[in-house]
Amino acid sequence: MKKYNPQKIEPKWQKYWEKTAMYQAKDFDKRPKKYILIEFPYPSGDGLHVGHVRSYSALDAVARKKRMEGYNVLYPIGWDAFGLPTENYAIKTGIHPEKVTKKNTEIFRKQLKRLGLSFDWSREINTTDPKYYKWTQWIFLKFFEKGLAYKNKIPINWCPSCKTGLANEEVVNGRCERCKTEVERREISQWMLKITAYAERLLKDLEKVDYLDKIKAQQINWIGRSEGTTVKFRILDSQLQIEVFTTRVDTLFGVTALVVAPEHKLIEVLKNQIKNRDEVQEYIVQAKKKSELERTDLEKEKTGVPLKGIFAVNPANNEKIPVWVGDYVIGTYGGGAVMVVPAHDKRDYVFAKKYGLEIRKVIKPRQKKAVLPTGKQNTKYKPDEVFVDYGILINSGQFSGMTSEKAIKEITKWLEKQGLGKASVQYKLRDWVFSRQHYWGEPIPLVFCENCKKEVERLKKEGREKNEKFSIGEMLNPGWVSVPDSNLPVTLPRVEKYKPTGTGESPLAAIKDWVNTKCPKCGGPAKRETDTMPNWAGSSWYFLRYCDPHNDKSLADYKKLEYWLPVDLYNGGMEHTTLHLLYSRFWHKFLYDIGVVPTPEPYAKRRSHGIVLAEDGRKMSKSFGNVINPDEVVEGYGADSLRLYEMFMGPFDQAINWSTQGLEGCYRFLKRIWALFFNKNKIGEKTTKELLQKLHQTIKKVGDDLENMKFNTAVASMMSFVNLWQEKDNVLSKEDAEKFLKILAPFTPHICEELWQFLGHKNSIFKEKWPEYDPKLVKKETFELVIQINGKVRDKVEVDADISEEEAKKIVLKREKIKKWIGNQKPKKVIFVKGRLVNIVL
Ligand code: ANZ
Ligand code: ZN
Numbered sequence: 138m139k140k141y142n143p144q145k146i147e148p149k150w151q152k153y154w155e156k157t158a159m160y161q162a163k164d165f166d167k168r169p170k171k172y173i174l175i176e177f178p179y180p181s182g183d184g185l186h187v188g189h190v191r192s193y194s195a196l197d198a199v200a201r202k203k204r205m206e207g208y209n210v211l212y213p214i215g216w217d218a219f220g221l222p223t224e225n226y227a228i229k230t231g232i233h234p235e236k237v238t239k240k241n242t243e244i245f246r247k248q249l250k251r252l253g254l255s256f257d258w259s260r261e262i263n264t265t266d267p268k269y270y271k272w273t274q275w276i277f278l279k280f281f282e283k284g285l286a287y288k289n290k291i292p293i294n295w296c297p298s299c300k301t302g303l304a305n306e307e308v309v310n311g312r313c314e315r316c317k318t319e320v321e322r323r324e325i326s327q328w329m330l331k332i333t334a335y336a337e338r339l340l341k342d343l344e345k346v347d348y349l350d351k352i353k354a355q356q357i358n359w360i361g362r363s364e365g366t367t368v369k370f371r372i373l374d375s376q377l378q379i380e381v382f383t384t385r386v387d388t389l390f391g392v393t394a395l396v397v398a399p400e401h402k403l404i405e406v407l408k409n410q411i412k413n414r415d416e417v418q419e420y421i422v423q424a425k426k427k428s429e430l431e432r433t434d435l436e437k438e439k440t441g442v443p444l445k446g447i448f449a450v451n452p453a454n455n456e457k458i459p460v461w462v463g464d465y466v467i468g469t470y471g472g473g474a475v476m477v478v479p480a481h482d483k484r485d486y487v488f489a490k491k492y493g494l495e496i497r498k499v500i501k502p503r504q505k506k507a508v509l510p511t512g513k514q515n516t517k518y519k520p521d522e523v524f525v526d527y528g529i530l531i532n533s534g535q536f537s538g539m540t541s542e543k544a545i546k547e548i549t550k551w552l553e554k555q556g557l558g559k560a561s562v563q564y565k566l567r568d569w570v571f572s573r574q575h576y577w578g579e580p581i582p583l584v585f586c587e588n589c590k591k592e593v594e595r596l597k598k599e600g601r602e603k604n605e606k607f608s609i610g611e612m613l614n615p616g617w618v619s620v621p622d623s624n625l626p627v628t629l630p631r632v633e634k635y636k637p638t639g640t641g642e643s644p645l646a647a648i649k650d651w652v653n654t655k656c657p658k659c660g661g662p663a664k665r666e667t668d669t670m671p672n673w674a675g676s677s678w679y680f681l682r683y684c685d686p687h688n689d690k691s692l693a694d695y696k697k698l699e700y701w702l703p704v705d706l707y708n709g710g711m712e713h714t715t716l717h718l719l720y721s722r723f724w725h726k727f728l729y730d731i732g733v734v735p736t737p738e739p740y741a742k743r744r745s746h747g748i749v750l751a752e753d754g755r756k757m758s759k760s761f762g763n764v765i766n767p768d769e770v771v772e773g774y775g776a777d778s779l780r781l782y783e784m785f786m787g788p789f790d791q792a793i794n795w796s797t798q799g800l801e802g803c804y805r806f807l808k809r810i811w812a813l814f815f816n817k818n819k820i821g822e823k824t825t826k827e828l829l830q831k832l833h834q835t836i837k838k839v840g841d842d843l844e845n846m847k848f849n850t851a852v853a854s855m856m857s858f859v860n861l862w863q864e865k866d867n868v869l870s871k872e873d874a875e876k877f878l879k880i881l882a883p884f885t886p887h888i889c890e891e892l893w894q895f896l897g898h899k900n901s902i903f904k905e906k907w908p909e910y911d912p913k914l915v916k917k918e919t920f921e922l923v924i925q926i927n928g929k930v931r932d933k934v935e936v937d938a939d940i941s942e943e944e945a946k947k948i949v950l951k952r953e954k955i956k957k958w959i960g961n962q963k964p965k966k967v968i969f970v971k972g973r974l975v976n977i978v979l
Contacts (some may be wrong), residue, residue, distance in 0.1 A: 143775020147887045151253055159901060160204075160255040162211035163836045164224045164685075164697050171208040172701050173200045174680055174740075175710030176717070177215045177262075180241035181222055184756065184843050185248040187765045187783065187795065188710075192746040194780040195789060195848050196708050197254045201883035204255075205907040211701055212255055213683040215247075215262035216242050220672050221299065221315055224577035233578045234635065248768060252776045255903075260686045264675030265577075269682065271626035272598050272692040273674050274582040275562050275725065277571075278619050279731055281583065281610035285331040286571065288808040292400075294324035294428065295569055300637035302327055304570045304671065311430045320414055325571040325641050328581060328668060332723045336360050336564045338737075339722055348743040349790070352714040357956060359715050361565025366549045368558040369451040370395055372407070373457060379403060379449055382471025382563055385481065386552070387544035389453040390533040391499035393489065396441055396461045399424040400468030404444070407522035412445035417462060417730060424429040424464035432464045433490060439465045439488050452534050452557045453548075454534065463488070470505050471563055479523075488522040502527040544598050569720070571671060575645040576635045578669030582620040582627045586656035586663040590616030595743040597931055606658075617666075627665070631912060643667045669726055676717060680704055681740060694734065699735045707740040710856050714745055747792040749783070765795050777885035778804040784848035784884060810881070813862060814874065828867045832857055832877060833914035839880045840907070871896065876908040917941045923974040925956050941968040 142435045142614070154160065162170075175196050178189055200212040218238045219716055242263065262269055278469050280286040294303040298318035302325055307314045327924045333341075340360045343353050346408055365384035372379065397403060399421040404411070411417055422441045424432070431437065441463030465762075466475050479489030479496040489496050502524060527541035554557030562608070589607075595614040596604055602612055611618060630651040632644050645667040646652060656663035678692070684701040685693035708715070721829070725739040750756060751763035758764065770779045782803040787793040813819045824832065835858040839959040842851035858877065861867060867876065875896060882889035882902050918938040922945060923930055933955045936945065946967050949955055959979065966978040 138812070139499075140312070141808050141888070143777055143807075143887065144772070146891045147251070147253060147771075147776050150887045150890045152248060153901070154253070154255070155215070155258075157901070158259070159903060160210075160212065160257050161259050162213075162257050163209055166209040167189050167702055168207055170207040170211065170701060171200075171203045172211045172680075172704045173203070174213070174683075174707045176707075176713060177217045177679060178245060179217050179220055179222075179671060180245045182226060182237070182241055183242075183759070184244055185322075185767050186749075187767050187779075188757075190751040190767050190779060191749055191783040191786075191789075192708050192710075193249070193254050194252065194783050195846065196706070196850065197780075198784065198883040199706065199843055200255055201886065201903060202840075202907060204903060205879065205883075205905060206904070210255075211260075211683065213260045213262075214249065214254075214258065215260075215679060215683070216245070217240065217672075217676050217679070218262065218263055218265040219578050219670075219675055221575070221577070223380060224575060224635055227577070229790045233631070233892075235265065238263075251768070252780065257887075260683050262679060262682050262686050263815060264579075264679065267626045267628050268689065270579045270675065272682070273579050273670065273678070274620075274625050274627060275622065275692065276678060276728070277579075277670065277674070278582055278622070278625075279729065280330055281614075281617075281619060282608040283727075283731070283959050284609035284613050285334065285727065286534070286610060286614075286955050287329055287331070288326055288617065289329050290324055290326045291570075292322045292324050292425065293327060294320045297321055297327070301574045302570060302572060302641075304673075305429075305567060305954040308428070308430065311428050314931055316571065322425060322428060326468050327570050328666075330569040330571045330723075332569045332720075333564060335564055335723050335726055336362070336566050338726060339566075339719060342722075342726075342738055346738050346741060346743070347814060348714075348718075348740075349745060352711075352718070352743055355715045355974070356719060359719060361563075363563045364740065365561060365563065366545070366552065366558055367454065367555075367561045368476065368552060370452065370476070372403075372460075373448040373450060375407070375410075377403060377406065379460070379731065380472030381472050381474045381476045383476055385541075385545070386476065386548045386558070387527075387530060387533075387536075387539075387541040388478040388481045388499055389451070389476070389548055389808050390530075390536070391478045391480050391495055391497045392451050392453070392458060392476040393479060393495040394461055395449050396463040396473055396477055397444075397474040398466040399462055399464050400467035401462070401473050404462060407444070407447055410446050412665075413442070416569040417442055417613075420462060420464075427464060429467065433467065435484075439463060439484060440493075441488065441492065443492075452552065452555070457493070457790040461492075463806060469567065479856040481525055482521050483525060497532065499530060500523070500524055500526075501531050502526070502528045502538070504662070505766060535895045547625075569723075571674075572668035573671050574637045574641060576629070576632060576637075576644045578629045578671065579674055580582065580629060580645065581670060582625060583617050583666040583667050584620060584654055584656060584663040585666065586618050586659060586661055587616065588659045588661040589618050589656060589663075592747075608956065618656055618663065621657050624657065643669060645669070646763075659889050673717065673720050677721045679721050680707075680721075680726070681725075681728075683736065695733070695735065702734065702736045703739055703741045705741050707743045708746060709743075710748070714743070719741065724732070744790070746786070749786075750792060750794045752795050752797065757795075767836050774800060774804045775807075775887070778807055781807065781852060781885050783952055785852040789846050789848055801850075806859065807885060809863065810859060811888065813859070814878075814895065819862065819868060820867070820871055820874050823868070824870045824871060824873045825867045828861055828869060829873065830914050831861050832869070833872055833910040836876065836880055836908050836910040837915050840910075843883070855884075868919075878902065879905055879908050920972060922949075924952070924955060925974060925976040926955070927979055928976060931955065938972070942971070945969055947974055949977070 173196055175193055198745055200210050204210045222235045223237050226237055249766040272801050294308045296303055296313040296318055297314045310319050312319055316592050340362055365382055366386040367382050369378045369380050441461040444460045447460045449459055449460050477485045479485045480498045481500055519900055530536050530539050530544050593607055630648050635644055652665050654663050654665055681693045683695045728734045728736050753763055782800040835854050838854040839851045878889050889902050919935050921933050921940055922936045924932040962979045963976045
């Protein structure tokens with residue numbers, strides 16, 4: 138017998154697959170299509186992680202099975218290669234990021250190829266390739282032309298270490314997501330993308346897709362839709378009003394103050410009436426240094442300063458109430474102001490106690506124990522505490538006696554009639570800060586022209602917002618002019634220093650002969666935008682490019698997109714299920730609106746895998762010395778063992794510790810299979826009866842499990858099958874042995890090709906059809922379980938032949954008939970006789 142030698146057979150089959158181009162997807166093929174997608178990797182200097190292997194192997198198994206089922210499968214791969222680690226490496230070493238990227242992708246490519254993954258390498262893409270980012274820039278220009286990109290001077294999150302602005306999403310617990318430095322606030326002019334214009338559709342269209350519930354929940358929370366009322370409070374002795382957003386307008390009669398955000402424009406407008414101007418100014422200066430997270434942290438004490446001399450009028454009862462400034466109020470949410478209801482909101486209560494504001498009860502509990510808005514009982518309620526739940530209105534004029542639910546509607550209506558308020562919907566979602574002050578990203582393809590700025594301003598003055606000469610974006614951002622499509626891509630020029638300047642400008646700003654250019658519109662002198670795009674840009678549309686990766690006329694041919702879209706199954710890390718998904722859905726919807734893509738949603742189904750931790754339960758890290766290198770595993774055990782183990786290690790969506798012992802178990806399993814196929818006594822004329830039934834059950838189980846991404850139980854069932862086959866007299870017919878090989882093949886493709894060839898076949902096993910099971914054989918044997926009460930037969934039920942005692946008792950006690958017999962009595966004893974009966978003794 139030949140020895141199982143993965144190091145020899147694996148490269149052989151990898152070459153064979155490559156030579157025969159077996160995994161190339163065919164555009165417009167008559168077979169039904171399946172588009173299976175994994176998140177393309179960032180080719181970091183650390184090389185491939187076993188975590189990558191987990192999801193790529195699992196989805197590879199799905200892709201291979203789908204091909205065997207007759208689908209035209211697209212399972213592509215590429216590189217998400219712009220990014221900070223590469224840039225930081227360039228800063229340190231002076232080596233150009235392009236060079237570093239090239240080297241890293243070569244390593245990654247080689248590593249992936251050694252795993253025998255069935256990627257269609259002919260469609261490989263790279264976000265840093267000018268032929269690719271030409272289209273990333275093109276999409277940006279479309280956003281700009283349609284008025285969905287705008288420049289705005291805003292306080293942004295600023296990482297003092299990376300020296301760049303960060304999107305809210307890149308700030309985790311007040312720190313830079315990448316380097317963990319505490320984030321500061323800075324006012325910088327940034328390009329923004331108007332994702333808020335799509336908030337409602339991004340939310341509603343979640344109905345159209347099949348995402349894991351927890352993934353949908355993340356999307357919903359991030360969008361943060363909130364229904365409530367905006368209320369206008371008149372300012373005493375002035376024409377001005379303060380608008381607040383509240384979800385609890387039923388508490389309007391309990392408002393005893395207003396608090397405005399430090400950014401609120403009213404403070405500036407009313408500054409001459411504010412008696413303690415200096416104190417207020419000082420407070421605002423301090424507040425502006427804080428991050429939003431610090432300001433809204435529930436644990437931190439809330440602070441504020443009264444605007445002395447300023448009063449508002451409560452529209453409910455015309456009472457005069459004080460106005461404060463407080464930094465826990467967010468300037469960009471609602472109206473940037475809140476109404477303070479100390480009796481019914483915890484935060485307001487603490488604030489009122491601290492500063493001696495009046496506390497007025499306007500809601501009383503419905504019952505002794507109050508009911509939460511969710512319908513559950515609030516068992517924690519004690520009468521003297523702040524009552525935050527819905528209840529019955531008191532001290533509320535004509536609305537007293539109403540339930541909160543009703544009062545919210547009625548008070549809103551009443552305000553509406555007087556023009557003092559209206560129902561309103563707010564979103565937590567903010568527009569997307571799209572500028573970065575970095576080198577290693579896509580240049581934003583715009584120039585700034587003074588001539589055109591004057592021209593735009595002139596046109597605006599004449600009321601000619603819509604005109605032939607300038608796009609909506611150009612009118613919206615006076616002076617900013619699109620680089621024409623024919624001049625794309627705007628390629629990254631070579632620089633000497635990659636380090637951001639720290640002044641808020643990217644290193645590109647230092648290259649004068651690149652920055653200074655001619656305005657494409659008027660021919661006058663112009664300057665290029667030196668900001669680059671964030672890392673999220675290239676990955677927001679890459680799955681489209683796979684459908685037509687070499688197209689130089691459009692980002693992808695519409696007909697091809699029609700054929701391949703939507704992505705049927707998209708898998709990736711849980712850490713990307715909020716932002717990357719949201720951003721790419723946003724881009725996709727926009728491209729749909731302008732007629733570039735044929736579907737409103739990009740991904741029909743989204744799943745996520747759990748991460749692979751080190752054997753010690755910690756994150757794998759060079760500094761801990763606990764990193765498992767996939768290359769070493771392949772060298773020691775072979776790619777098939779690695780793949781199999783990573784599918785077997787645990788439920789796919791859960792984090793799991795690496796176990797070398799587990800890996801070795803999988804290696805031994807493959808060796809056993811190898812030996813069985815070479816054992817003349819194990820493959821014979823006819824399959825043993827018991828084994829035949831098990832085979833068909835296993836075919837069904839593996840098929841179902843692959844559909845449901847239960848890779849671990851699929852592997853377990855094949856192991857259990859092999860155990861039975863190995864038992865003394867058990868034999869498989871050649872045909873049945875082949876069936877087993879076919880269901881194993883998607884998991885461990887190399888060994889299966891080899892054994893398939895050993896059985897005398899010339900063609901690849903992946904050209905075979907996925908085996909069918911015989912439903913009759915799959916059916917488990919059953920019997921009629923007799924149910925007695927005090928020894929008398931009272932009922933019967935059909936159950937599995939091998940039912941356990943526990944299971945049998947559970948089934949019996951749930952039966953209506955039996956429940957009636959038992960009534961209120963407590964069974965003294967429940968006797969189980971295996972394969973026959975259950976007797977309940979009362
Ligand atoms: C009065 C009130 C009384 C409130 C009460 C709650 C309970 P969500 O659900 O997150 O939308 N709020 C409004 N604008 C704010 C801002 N710019 N910064 C900080 N807080 C703000 O929360 C809505 C509630 O958050 C609003 O309802 C308001 O407080 C507060 F018993 O108004 B409420
Ligand atoms: Zn110009």
